[in-house]
Amino acid sequence: MDLAVRGKIALYFDDHHKLQIVKDPLIIIEDNSIVDIGSFDDKRNLIAGHDVVGDENQLLIPGLVNCHTHLAMTLFRGLADDLPLDKWLKEHIWPLEDKLQSADVYYGAKLGALESIASGVTTVNSMYWFPSDEARAFADSGLRGFIGAPVITGIATLSEAINVIEKHHDTVDGRIRACLSLHSPYTVTVQDFKDSAEYINNYNENTSKPKLLLHTHLAESKTEMQDSRELNKKHDQTYPDVSTPTEFLNEIGILNENLIAAHCIHLTEKDIQLFKDARARISLNPLSNAKLGNYMPPVLGIIDQIENVGLGTDGPASNNTLDLFDTIRFLALYYKGFYHDPTLVQAEQVFRLATIGGEKAVNWKGIGLLEPNTSADIVTINLKKPHLTPNESDDAILNHFAYSMKGSDVENVIIDGDLIFKNRSFVDQNVDEVMGKVEGIAQRLLSKD
Numbered sequence: 022m023d024l025a026v027r028g029k030i031a032l033y034f035d036d037h038h039k040l041q042i043v044k045d046p047l048i049i050i051e052d053n054s055i056v057d058i059g060s061f062d063d064k065r066n067l068i069a070g071h072d073v074v075g076d077e078n079q080l081l082i083p084g085l086v087n088c089h090t091h092l093a094m095t096l097f098r099g100l101a102d103d104l105p106l107d108k109w110l111k112e113h114i115w116p117l118e119d120k121l122q123s124a125d126v127y128y129g130a131k132l133g134a135l136e137s138i139a140s141g142v143t144t145v146n147s148m149y150w151f152p153s154d155e156a157r158a159f160a161d162s163g164l165r166g167f168i169g170a171p172v173i174t175g176i177a178t179l180s181e182a183i184n185v186i187e188k189h190h191d192t193v194d195g196r197i198r199a200c201l202s203l204h205s206p207y208t209v210t211v212q213d214f215k216d217s218a219e220y221i222n223n224y225n226e227n228t229s230k231p232k233l234l235l236h237t238h239l240a241e242s243k244t245e246m247q248d249s250r251e252l253n254k255k256h257d258q259t260y261p262d263v264s265t266p267t268e269f270l271n272e273i274g275i276l277n278e279n280l281i282a283a284h285c286i287h288l289t290e291k292d293i294q295l296f297k298d299a300r301a302r303i304s305l306n307p308l309s310n311a312k313l314g315n316y317m318p319p320v321l322g323i324i325d326q327i328e329n330v331g332l333g334t335d336g337p338a339s340n341n342t343l344d345l346f347d348t349i350r351f352l353a354l355y356y357k358g359f360y361h362d363p364t365l366v367q368a369e370q371v372f373r374l375a376t377i378g379g380e381k382a383v384n385w386k387g388i389g390l391l392e393p394n395t396s397a398d399i400v401t402i403n404l405k406k407p408h409l410t411p412n413e414s415d416d417a418i419l420n421h422f423a424y425s426m427k428g429s430d431v432e433n434v435i436i437d438g439d440l441i442f443k444n445r446s447f448v449d450q451n452v453d454e455v456m457g458k459v460e461g462i463a464q465r466l467l468s469k470d
């Protein structure tokens with residue numbers, strides 16, 4: 022049966038980034054779309070034939086968008102922490118990844134999907150190995166999102182990635198898309214970037230399906246330019262005369278609206294202008310950046326000037342949770358402390374970044390707002406909690422979103438019109454079984470044989 026969602030208040034940003042507030046709201050869903058939203062008194066005649074989700078204690082928001090992660094890295098959570106990025110990757114993560122089997126990725130990604138949904142995330146942009154297994158985890162869990170079709174020079178080719186795209190892009194009733202995932206400028210050569218751009222441009226000009234995105238890590242570490250130059254030298258490729266990773270992407274024709282770049286820590290003012298002019302997209306992952314000691318991105322300039330910006334958790338081995346509320350709170354607090362200015366990065370801004378900002382960052386129309394003819398991706402949050410009280414004013418609720426709400430306050434989650442998580446339990450998932458599988462896999466990966 023179709024659903025109707027009831028709450029105390031609904032909050033969302035519309036397509037023009039204007040905050041909308043509906044008191045005592047009722048949302049009517051049919052199939053996988055919202056068909057109406059208004060006050061309960063005005064819309065109650067539409068309830069007939071619908072199952073009602075929620076009650077007068079719920080805050081209704083669009084499902085949150087996690088713009089950059091590696092879902093199956095739940096398998097490595099807590100196994101190697103407090104280490105420099107280089108040592109963490111080369112001595113711990115990459116040797117463990119060498120032992121990965123495809124079924125491992127299915128269970129790791131499934132656990133990540135369930136953790137995401139239970140904390141209010143309904144769309145995830147993931148980049149990882151064994152993409153078909155990741156796709157199966159998305160399909161089985163009910164999550165919406167992107168699986169990565171990986172390209173790394175010498176390890177994963179563009180033609181393999183194209184096979185992944187052909188198999189998975191715009192499948193499972195449109196709930197799963199593929200993203201061409203070029204790991205980074207220090208692992209992918211100029212030629213591989215250019216060939217990928219040519220493929221994407223051609224694909225997007227001729228397709229009736231949703232446009233493809235090119236997903237990459239960018240300007241994450243200080244040594245990225247040097248590492249990128251060395252990689253290309255090793256492969257006898259001409260390197261452009263540039264001084265930042267952003268200039269590099271711009272020079273070789275990658276910086277455009279098909280690009281979503283994760284991290285963007287080492288961006289100059291000129292780089293931010295280049296992103297703005299190109300309408301390229303950014304996922305900010307400040308909690309991961311802090312944990313890996315990678316400096317912090319110029320968030321103030323980025324969110325002031327660039328429209329297509331959302332938030333990501335990064336992988337659960339470098340965060341260490343997929344709860345986007347942790348990232349939201351950290352982002353709202355960090356810059357206030359660093360610059361001695363409590364007016365920086367306001368509650369309304371982080372709410373925008375986590376919802377409509379995410380929609381624009383991943384270019385998936387209709388997932389980040391609560392309006393007729395948009396996707397029925399809705400999260401209800403129980404406000405009847407000590408740490409969310411008082412909540413009679415609209416401003417207080419918005420402030421709670423940034424400063425005191427947690428993923429564990431999420432009460433119900435609807436994705437694509439389906440109630441996946443009801444009264445804090447999964448409707449149709451055995452979480453204990455998935456956790457048991459992941460424990461077994463982690464033990465095998467850590468064993469010496």
Ligand SMILES: [Zn+2]
Binds near residue numbers: 335
């Ligand atoms: Zn990442």
